[in-house]
Amino acid sequence: MKRVFWALGAALLVLGVVSCRPAAAGITVSDAWARPSWVGEEEHEHDHKHDDKAHSHTHLISAAYLVIRNRGQQADRLLEASTPVAGKVEIHETRREGDKVRMVPVAGVEVPAGGTVRMAPGGLHIHLLDLKRNLRPGDSFTMTLRFERAGAITITVSVRETDKVPVGAGY
């Protein structure tokens, strides 16, 4: 009988742990991609020969875009993102004021219950600064998103060629 109680207790504990996992909170992240950014070997050598300022390659930056869906009953909030490939990661939003564009740091991104947030060019994006390595089209890297309720979710971000734009108006 004692064994049955232990087994029941263990099963409840497992269920409890499982129910706290991010997936149960209803947050899913998909379509994650980033702009390429790299310095080639030849260019690297050329830079070292001709321009001392190029050594740090601090101009290696990128932006990541993704889609967050909240299938849960409660709103959640993306608080921050991190990735081993970038020295610094910030959540930004591009805002328009007439023909001016302003990049604004965002403290967090609300994901309403049953709602979807699309991070896309010209709007919300995850800014990757001080890249630690080249991001070439076809590469991928991991990124961890921390949500207020769902906790940490680690995703894979694909690096995509981004020079294909609509020939019509718009992005």
Next chain:
Amino acid sequence: MAGAVAALLVLVLGGAGVYLARFWEPEPPVLGTLPPLTMVDQEGREFPLERTRGKVVVLGLVYIHCPDICPLITAKMRAVQGEVASAGLDNRVVFLTVTVDPQRDTPAVLRHYATLHRLDLRIWSLLTGPPDTITALTRALGFYVEFVDAQGRPLEEVRGDTAYYVVHSDRFYVVDREGRVRAAPPGSQSNVKEVAGLVKKLARQGGAL
């Protein structure tokens, strides 16, 4: 007899009206002039803007640390360049990408940007220059530039060792063979077909190839 003449007149005028409505395109207005400034290209060489006279210029202003809008501006310009190349007008058009952030965007950084965006350096130059020269260009074109810190507050002075961003216009410019600005399409949101159509029209105004 008078009735026949009147009917003929109506036909002729009506036909002319229909023709004009379908085929006549007004000349684009002159919005300004490209100033005679001397800049520095991606190889560190002097680049007087007057060198572009006699060619149509597609000129974009960006900064390389811009992760979102500036790559879109460059991608739209590159799509225009593809249309121009397909029309066999490469030798009549030059593309210029000018940085508004000369403190960080050295010629080496501009070369990196050219590689990243696969820009054809035979007809595309990336330009920087002293801050005063960049300001003279942006003022002449009516291109808004404001440096802000990481929190979005305006900066009086920019320093390379602290994070800053640039609030800027989302436009590029089409300049005719005489150095006159003829269009300022909405940068990242431009209609490539329309812009390329204007560029090709201006390029062909110089006569047969």
